[in-house]
Amino acid sequence: MSGLFQDDPAEQDDIPPPPDGPGLFGDVLPVALPEPVHAGPYRVLARKYRPTTFDDLIGQEAMVRILRNAFAIGRVAHAFMLTGVRGVGKTTTARIIARALNCIGPDGTGGPTADPCGICANCIGILADRHPDVIEMDAASRNGIGDIRELIEAVRFRPMQARNKVFILDEVHMLTTQAFNALLKTLEEPPPHVKFIFATTELRKVPITVLSRCQRFDLRRVRIAELSQHYARIARNEAVAVEPGALEQIARAADGSVRDGLSILDQAIAQTDAGPDAVITATQVADMLGLADREAVFDLMEAVMGGKPAAALAITDGAFERGADLGTLLQDLLDLLHTITRLKSIPGLRDSHDLPEAERTRGAQIADRLAVPVLARAWQMLLKGVGEVETAPDRRAAAEMVLIRLCHVADIPTPGDLVRRLNASGSAAGPDLSAAAGGGSGVRAVANGMPLISAEAAPAPAPAAPRLNNFRDIVALVGAQKEAMLHAHLLHSVHLVRFAPPVIELRPQPEAPRDLAPRLAALLSEVTATRWTIAMSTAAGEATLAEQGNAADSARRTAAADHPLVRAILDTFPGARIDTVHDRTTDAYGLPAPLTEQPDMPGFAPPEADYFDEDPMEIDP
Template identity: 75%
Template sequence: MTGPLEDDSAVPDDLPPLPDGPGLFGDALPSAPSSAPSSAGSEPAQAAPYRVLARKYRPSTFDDLIGQEAMVRILRNAFAVGRVAHAFMLTGVRGVGKTTTARIIARAMNCIGPDGTGGPTVTPCGVCANCTAILADRHPDVVEMDAASRTGVGDMREIIESVRFRPIQARTKIFILDEVHMLSTAAFNALLKTLEEPPPHVKFIFATTEIRKVPITVLSRCQRFDLRRVRIAELSSHYGRIAAKEKVEIEPEALDLVARAADGSVRDGLSILDQAIAQADGPITTAQVTEMLGLADRDKIFDLMEAVMGGKPAAALAITDAAFERGADLGVMLQDLLELLHTVTRLKSIPGLRESQDLPESERTRGAAMADRLSVPVLARTWQMLLKGVAEVETAPDRRAAAEMVLIRLCHVADMPTPGELVRRLSANPPSANPPSAGGPSGPSGGGNGGTRAVANGSVIAAEPVQAEALQAGPRLASFREVVALVAERKEPMLHAHLLHSAHLVRFAPPVIELRQEPDAPRDLCQRLAALLTEVTGTRWTVAHSNAAGEPTIAEQGNAADAARRNAAADHPLVKAILAAFPGARIDTVHDRTADAYGLPVTPVAEDVSMDAPEMPDFAPPDAEYFDEDPMELDP
């Protein structure tokens, strides 16, 4: 080429080709001169590539971050007083702004202002060379590394080597490691020393969704920020502002659905909103978003809840049939029902939530009305059944059939009383029956001081006297049982076991005891017992062997007493009614507060002890009022 071009009407063939990307320092692409003047019939200029909303509206300053006020306040104060940490650990669920926050910190550390004389600031200008390069992800001193794909010691060695060199262009060299929990243990160990004492021109920013997988040695060297899930109300408002900027009309209920589906993640919600905008032909409606997400209409979930709690299986199945025809997943529908049940239970437990703006209007009105009608035991029972039902649907070969079976079960138990309510009904209207012969109200107290406390939890019916009788004081070692208990206190387990199971008392006349031993008992049982008693009491005791039958062993007496208590409890009208109302329930244990460790009455036994079972404590008369200090509910 011999001279400069006089005009741009033609492009010489010997000009070098234009670059196909941005310049090294972020310069804009030079515009190619057109080969011919444009005319009315020429092709329009090529449109710029579309950027998804999550990238287009990514926050560039701390003011743009939503839902992270605590972290922003701490960082503002740190920059204001010049106490910025050398390492940050950002943790939270996906899409809440961890990497975005790291880039904002990088810009705040390296901004030089429009005039090139500024210092670190919490309000980066966005127009200086450092700000624009960091925004474009091409700054040489801000290194972003995906720790999920670079997990080894060699990758950390590269960082350690580059730390020694000062920044090329920026004020501070910053290393951003995303998903840092994916690093190997050796890689973490290799980074520890540098992380603890980095040069003054180096900052580390780590981001992770699994904070528990990060070694404590790394966490202790970082300033940690937990980015919380963004609330539904904040997300809905944020998406509404973005829709207005995009000149898109969307119903408020549709925005709530998008925000709810985002599950606290700003990025996930923007992706859903992007999809809704792409498929909508005109204003975005709630029905379109519901169909796009495969959800059931929220009002339909309320209708389903009312049908289930009202015991109307036909109405419940009609709702699921209509939802299935629209393409809704019945498994997801059950999950929505579970979520609504949780909301109703919270409204029942915390009435102040009815005024909260975090809940949609339908949940504050219909949900509150439902909470007023249902009791906490009914809600808890439904929750447990529904929770198990959701798991069944996930493993069933036919999800629809499994979901319908869950709803049918819920409908049929809707009118079933809870165990506490059933016991109260039976106590208010007890069935006519004769009181049990054993342990009835005909004891010495005439039933006035006795009583039972019946607890039904599916497997245990416990009968306990309300008030124990006063114990009679007696001389030390007044019975053979006291002798056996003394042996237990003296830490003689083998001797205690043989006395409990293999010794039949024939005569007890302190300091003389006569025993009949079982064949499996040791020969020196009597001598060992006599020596122990003599040592403890200071009195010479004689324990002799006898061939007389004697009384049952203490273990046999305890078993007989326990059997008598169980039979007496089983014969009580209230217990009979409970067992009849809950098929499969059984009497597991009957507690007697007047019994000792061997299940026998604590009152000393007379010398001519009877071979019969000990007298039973009084049980409540059939017309006794039920009183439960600690009611327990039965799950179906």
């Protein structure tokens, strides 16, 4: 039965539809439309899939194992220092530790555990960032001594709700020196109910006095393979189809940071057309990030190392039209070159699943065709070229010039090949290069600061035990005794006049110290247990050891420059010069080893000589 202000429910179904024509005032009556349903605010993937337990952390197995054991045996430190690159989970780990310290279990009777329940009041409050006993402070914005004094004052009070009061300081390296000093005493001896967790990306800026009071954990970069698998799981949870190549590119661009990769994945999902058949492709990700296609990088590598500038420039033109930055393209080429060199040096990597399929197959094929000296030369040129692109007014022109240089250098033989060819063609013109400056020597030629050739002879046998047979032995002994200043003055500031052990006569230069003679005499007497006399003279004497060494080095350079093979190398590379000449027969001062005096020995009579004795021995009959 209907009331005074209620319609009968049975009659509500008989309400006529709104009239089609105009109403009393000539207007069409409005039709009530249903209220639109508003979705909740979107949470980015980095927040939606933030780890909440130790099991959710990826790539940090060592740290997780240590923390689990610490909670199991009740040896949890009072201060932690978490360090690593951005996005590897430092702050997330700090919050997990805070929950593990304060979890009380579903029934409210639990203690600290490495597996927090997630449903108790403390776990829920910490997850929601609103727990009164877990205080997070951004040291980048609150880095003064006043902020630290407030923190120290808060340490004095017991927790209001939880078991432990946890202070999380992010970017702790931004604190001032005074703030660090104010924190030291509290950090060393905090109350039993207080825990400190610090996070930083610049560990070297944290004072050692703070580090020594913390248990340190280095969160490592996450491998590309682990990141790809992690992003694939998230894509499945989000009902998004992503090509494996696209996941690999996202993981590579993340550079070990889980959060950076999730941000890129979020962007890739947003720029893909909606629909049940939509797939995020590697090409779309490359275009979004301004990267060159991975296959294009391989094609560019083969064109450059094959000496094909036209093909290389065609690849760069296509990449530039797609919006790729050619400086980034050179960096990708440098990374690929490093991978190929590793495959060349460590053949077992070809079976490792840590490398993508393209590197393990096509990269291995390139590695088989190139020698290590060729790869090393290309690395040096590319490394220099990347720096040139960063400072050039036209990045595209600078990158193309680097690639053209690489193409033309690909046809030039390596220094080792050049030496072998010159030795084969000029063996009749003169002796081998190793004899250019005498036996046991080597010549090193350079052009534009880069080494062209470094040929070393077989090492000489180890020298005998040092003996004080000449003045050089004296100087060497002083150097071995760690008397750096005295050694330097004996090398540069004195002229030997007479050497007659245990007497040495020297002529000092004006810059020599006045106490040189007594210091030298005392050192020699102490080492040799013999009294030495150091006399000062005004006679000219010999040249200093440094002057003698410079003269000997000039003579070796002249001899090396006259060698036919060296002249051929200098003619082949215009602008090349002889950098150093190594002679293994010389001593530490660049001088030939002195001849050891042999004692006078009586000569033996020839076998055909007649026996003669001026005073024959008389033998009694």
